[in-house]
Every structure is written in structure tokens, then in C-alpha cells.
Amino acid sequence: MHEMGIAEELVKITMDAIPEDIADPKVEILNLRIGKLASVVEHSLTFCFEIITKDTPLENARLVIETIPVKIRCKVCRREWEVDDPMFKCPDCKEGEVEMISGREIDITSMELADE
Numbered sequence: 514m515h516e517m518g519i520a521e522e523l524v525k526i527t528m529d530a531i532p533e534d535i536a537d538p539k540v541e542i543l544n545l546r547i548g549k550l551a552s553v554v555e556h557s558l559t560f561c562f563e564i565i566t567k568d569t570p571l572e573n574a575r576l577v578i579e580t581i582p583v584k585i586r587c588k589v590c591r592r593e594w595e596v597d598d599p600m601f602k603c604p605d606c607k608e609g610e611v612e613m614i615s616g617r618e619i620d621i622t623s624m625e626l627a628d629e
């Protein structure tokens with residue numbers, strides 16, 4: 514399950530980001546941006562996250578996931594558009610010279626720590 518690897522990565526990054534001078538930190542919310550093409554199953558990720566955060570500062574943290582649409586840009590006329598599935602032809606100039614500019618990212622945008 515590739516969500517487990519992602520969950521582990523998220524925990525690692527978050528733990529590194531928690532300021533060291535906070536005693537007994539507790540993360541309440543983790544805000545994420547996940548591209549549609551990153552093929553992350555949200556409930557699998559939440560499930561894995563809950564398992565591996567037991568007895569860590571991230572235990573019971575809530576994952577708030579913003580889904581990022583797939584965006585394509587035409588290399589010829591610079592037109593940008595959103596698609597549900599990658600479509601590799603520009604609707605304007607019909608060129609096939611396109612690049613994907615978003616849709617695969619998995620980013621942590623912010624975290625919220627509980628007040629003591």
C-alpha cells in the first residue's frame with residue numbers, strides 16, 4: 514500500500530518541523546495538498562496515518578486534504594487548462610507539446626499545534 518509510505522513521510526516531515534522548544538507538542542491539524550494524479554486514496558492515507566502516529570505528537574491529528582486538479586500547459590501557445598485525466602493535446606493550437614504543471618504533488622501546507 515503506497516499510502517503507508519506517504520504517511521511515514523508526512524510524519525517524518527512534520528516531526529522535523531515541530532519547534533524543539535515546545536514541551537509535549539500535540540499536532541491537531543495537518544493541512545495537505547494532494548494532486549489528483551498522485552493516486553492517494555484518502556481513507557487509506559488516514560488509516561495508515563492513524564496507525565503510525567500512535568504514541569507520537571501526531572496522535573489524533575486530523576488530516577485536512579485539499580485536492581489539487583491536474584493542470585496542463587501547452588508549450589507552444591502557453592495556454593493552461595485543467596483536466597480530469599491527463600489530456601496531451603492543446604485544444605487551441607492542437608499541438609501535442611504539453612507539460613503537466615500540477616496534479617502529482619503531495620505537500621504539507623501547514624500544521625496546527627494544540628494550545629497548551
Ligand SMILES: [Zn+2]
Nearest residue numbers: 587590603606
Ligand atoms: Zn497551444
